[in-house]
Amino acid sequence: MPEARRRPPGSTDVARLAGVSQKTVSRVINGEPYVSDEIRQRVLAAARELGYRRNTAARALNLGRFHRIGVASLGSSLYGPASMLIALERHAREVGYALSVVNTMEGDDTGVVNAVETLLEQGVDGIVISEPIVAEQELRIDASVPVLSFGPVAGLDAPQVITPGPSGVDAGREATEHLLRLGHATVRHVAGPSRWWAARDRVRGWREALAAAGAPEPPPLEGDWSPASGYAAGRVLAADREATAVFVANDDMAIGVLHALAEAGRAVPEDVSVVGMDDVPAAAYLSPPLTTVRQDFEAIIAHGLALLLERIEGGSRVAVHDTPVTHLVVRRSTSPPKEKR
Amino acid sequence: MPEARRRPPGSTDVARLAGVSQKTVSRVINGEPYVSDEIRQRVLAAARELGYRRNTAARALNLGRFHRIGVASLGSSLYGPASMLIALERHAREVGYALSVVNTMEGDDTGVVNAVETLLEQGVDGIVISEPIVAEQELRIDASVPVLSFGPVAGLDAPQVITPGPSGVDAGREATEHLLRLGHATVRHVAGPSRWWAARDRVRGWREALAAAGAPEPPPLEGDWSPASGYAAGRVLAADREATAVFVANDDMAIGVLHALAEAGRAVPEDVSVVGMDDVPAAAYLSPPLTTVRQDFEAIIAHGLALLLERIEGGSRVAVHDTPVTHLVVRRSTSPPKEKR
DNA sequence: CTGGGATATGACTACGTAGTCACGGAGTTG
DNA sequence: CAACTCCGTGACTACGTAGTCATATCCCAG
Numbered sequence: 001m002p003e004a005r006r007r008p009p010g011s012t013d014v015a016r017l018a019g020v021s022q023k024t025v026s027r028v029i030n031g032e033p034y035v036s037d038e039i040r041q042r043v044l045a046a047a048r049e050l051g052y053r054r055n056t057a058a059r060a061l062n063l064g065r066f067h068r069i070g071v072a073s074l075g076s077s078l079y080g081p082a083s084m085l086i087a088l089e090r091h092a093r094e095v096g097y098a099l100s101v102v103n104t105m106e107g108d109d110t111g112v113v114n115a116v117e118t119l120l121e122q123g124v125d126g127i128v129i130s131e132p133i134v135a136e137q138e139l140r141i142d143a144s145v146p147v148l149s150f151g152p153v154a155g156l157d158a159p160q161v162i163t164p165g166p167s168g169v170d171a172g173r174e175a176t177e178h179l180l181r182l183g184h185a186t187v188r189h190v191a192g193p194s195r196w197w198a199a200r201d202r203v204r205g206w207r208e209a210l211a212a213a214g215a216p217e218p219p220p221l222e223g224d225w226s227p228a229s230g231y232a233a234g235r236v237l238a239a240d241r242e243a244t245a246v247f248v249a250n251d252d253m254a255i256g257v258l259h260a261l262a263e264a265g266r267a268v269p270e271d272v273s274v275v276g277m278d279d280v281p282a283a284a285y286l287s288p289p290l291t292t293v294r295q296d297f298e299a300i301i302a303h304g305l306a307l308l309l310e311r312i313e314g315g316s317r318v319a320v321h322d323t324p325v326t327h328l329v330v331r332r333s334t335s336p337p338k339e340k341r
Numbered sequence: 342m343p344e345a346r347r348r349p350p351g352s353t354d355v356a357r358l359a360g361v362s363q364k365t366v367s368r369v370i371n372g373e374p375y376v377s378d379e380i381r382q383r384v385l386a387a388a389r390e391l392g393y394r395r396n397t398a399a400r401a402l403n404l405g406r407f408h409r410i411g412v413a414s415l416g417s418s419l420y421g422p423a424s425m426l427i428a429l430e431r432h433a434r435e436v437g438y439a440l441s442v443v444n445t446m447e448g449d450d451t452g453v454v455n456a457v458e459t460l461l462e463q464g465v466d467g468i469v470i471s472e473p474i475v476a477e478q479e480l481r482i483d484a485s486v487p488v489l490s491f492g493p494v495a496g497l498d499a500p501q502v503i504t505p506g507p508s509g510v511d512a513g514r515e516a517t518e519h520l521l522r523l524g525h526a527t528v529r530h531v532a533g534p535s536r537w538w539a540a541r542d543r544v545r546g547w548r549e550a551l552a553a554a555g556a557p558e559p560p561p562l563e564g565d566w567s568p569a570s571g572y573a574a575g576r577v578l579a580a581d582r583e584a585t586a587v588f589v590a591n592d593d594m595a596i597g598v599l600h601a602l603a604e605a606g607r608a609v610p611e612d613v614s615v616v617g618m619d620d621v622p623a624a625a626y627l628s629p630p631l632t633t634v635r636q637d638f639e640a641i642i643a644h645g646l647a648l649l650l651e652r653i654e655g656g657s658r659v660a661v662h663d664t665p666v667t668h669l670v671v672r673r674s675t676s677p678p679k680e681k682r
Numbered sequence: 683c684t685g686g687g688a689t690a691t692g693a694c695t696a697c698g699t700a701g702t703c704a705c706g707g708a709g710t711t712g
Numbered sequence: 713c714a715a716c717t718c719c720g721t722g723a724c725t726a727c728g729t730a731g732t733c734a735t736a737t738c739c740c741a742g
Contacts, residue, residue: 007405008485010697010698010699011700012698012699020722021721022698022699022700022722023699023700023721023722023723024721025699026698026700026701027700027720027721029699030700032700033719034718034719034721035720035721036720036721039720053461054698054699055402055464055698056398056462056463056699057399057402057697057699058398058402058697058699058700058727059698059699059700060398061399061699061726061727061728061729062701062727064348068463075431076427077423077424077427082418083418085426085442086417086444089416089444090416090444090446093444098441098443099441100439100440100441101441101442102434102440103431103434118434120394121394121395121397122409122439123396123397123398144392226622227622228626231626252622252623255623255627256626258626259627259628281567281569282568282596282597284568284569285568285571285572285596287628348727348728352728352729352730353728361692363692363728363729364691364694364729364730364731366729367728367729367731368691368730370729371730374690375689375691376689376691395729396728397729398727399697399729399730400728400729401729402697402698403697403729403730403731404730404731405697
């Protein structure tokens with residue numbers, strides 16, 4: 001009869017087969033010096049034969065480190081968050097860390113802070129809060145590990161909370177400046193939900209650009225990142241003959257805006273210029289193709305993660321501070337305003 | 342001076358503070374019976390005071406189980422994969438499992454099989470391959486844990502590879518039947534990359550529907566899921582006056598198709614009807630709003646994960662087999678063909 | 683009032699890894 | 713050739729948890 005499934009082989013089993021001590025196996029596996037070539041080969045052969053994989057639980061227990069970083073995400077399938085997660089995974093893996101993900105569904109009262117708690121219980125050496133929002137409650141959490149957040153997080157009591165500069169401000173400024181340069185008197189804004197710091201940053205960039213140009217600041221509209229909310233905002237804009245230029249806080253909402261404008265018979269870009277943000281793959285294939293601002297998620301993550309690792313590993317690694325940049329992609333949805341009457 | 346950071350408190354520390362044995366703390370933490378209420382309260386108070394969190398590494402080492410499942414993903418920010426991941430995380434968390442993610446960037450020669458190996462090294466009790474593709478090489482991996490895959494995976498040698506029925510077939514059939522019912526003589530297809538099983542399933546559903554209706558089967562076009570590839574396919578379709586109906590394997594490509602058709606002056610749906618797949622949030626706000634097929638990711642994942650857990654936990658849990666369904670969403674991009682001349 | 687089950691608690695131990703230290707031999711230097 | 717250093721190896725141990733088994737009460741039935 002088939003045996004009850006036995007435990008996977010350990011370094012002790014490898015040691016026995018290779019005729020060496022367990023410690024020597026450990027040395028070989030970790031590539032430590034002071035092992036003769038002959039023994040090294042014997043151990044590797046034995047390990048291969050047994051299908052040995054080192055037990056990360058035992059390793060973590062011994063070292064007191066998990067070699068794992070956790071991501072507290074909002075769990076949306078939006079392009080931005082999804083891209084962040086992918087970049088995070090890649091960079092974490094590159095520096096030898098595994099990645100845990102915990103989502104906090106939007107509308108969930110538990111919130112980001114609870115996701116952090118869940119990660120801490122799972123065992124991680126560091127935490128990334130990928131889309132920080134304004135904390136809905138004042139739950140105090142004592143995070144015993146460094147936390148990287150792209151915006152302030154209330155209620156979090158961590159030894160080191162790291163917050164790289166918000167690059168969304170640059171993006172908002174760039175989009176707005178582009179429209180102003182084209183000659184528009186001012187620029188409307190369809191913002192993301194104000195609970196999101198990313199949304200606030202874009203508002204700030206938009207404000208700064210208007211102020212710098214001495215343009216009047218019209219009241220911003222607010223959506224929830226969804227095309228549906230963009231559509232609602234678009235209907236408001238379509239009704240306003242003064243509105244000739246809009247900066248929309250993400251491409252999804254911009255799609256809704258475009259649809260509303262088309263429906264109302266307002267031509268883009270002749271009557272209204274539209275700038276989105278994110279440069280989703282579909283942006284170039286809308287009607288008209290959408291001018292938008294692209295963020296370099298790779299650079300943002302690389303930068304932030306380097307800071308985080310510096311804290312985790314006690315400054316042993318050199319942090320490469322390649323400053324994240326934003327990049328305006330001009331397509332056909334923007335143009336100078338029509339001749340003034 | 343500040344102490345060197347000391348280890349986090351363990352059950353022993355809690356035990357000392359509460360004046361009980363370490364084992365009793367373990368019992369309280371795990372909610373085991375046979376602990377007096379008074380002691381239970383004392384222990385909980387002590388744990389709270391010290392900020393105790395049980396060490397998962399020690400727990401995993403002791404039990405030989407990680408309470409963690411791993412996802413091998415392709416690392417795209419597409420709507421489908423992103424939604425799968427979110428559903429996975431939610432369901433895993435609900436049954437008390439943590440989630441590890443490893444991506445294998447498309448074009449990476451290492452492939453899915455290597456991602457599986459990485460997960461095994463990280464320590465997981467089960468693995469989900471969320472977007473299986475046809476293995477590019479014959480690397481044999483000995484996965485010592487159950488693997489859930491939504492399609493065959495070559496080169497994987499696992500004790501139990503679980504493959505729930507491919508629901509993409511239903512989706513393809515449903516989309517095609519809808520177009521045929523409207524009166525189109527036949528339906529063109531813009532497929533996903535043939536390396537993806539999801540793409541193949543949709544092709545199969547399309548074929549089956551055509552065959553069942555006795556409609557001729559035109560040669561399918563192939564894209565890579567991206568709007569750009571959809572645009573290329575759309576230009577081909579636009580040049581073909583016989584093409585009056587298209588089923589596109591995902592909404593992103595459908596956006597490209599719509600753009601190409603509009604550019605060529607072919608009206609949708611008057612000249613060409615288009616059906617997409619996924620029901621991305623933007624689908625309802627395209628011009629025209631896109632008829633599409635929605636998959637119930639939640640149900641697909643719930644179903645698959647139940648099967649996986651059954652294997653992991655030895656049939657202790659009751660698997661709820663709520664059969665995944667697809668759902669056609671009819672919008673304005675489809676209509677009967679124009680009157681025959 | 684006595685045997686026996688249910689209840690409550692603790693002592694001891696295994697889990698697999700890698701750090702610490704100890705030891706023996708080879709080579710090198712004064 | 714004595715004193716010393718570098719190399720290669722192994723014995724022993726800690727890490728924190730939960731399983732196993734032993735022990736100590738207590739209550740109730742016979």
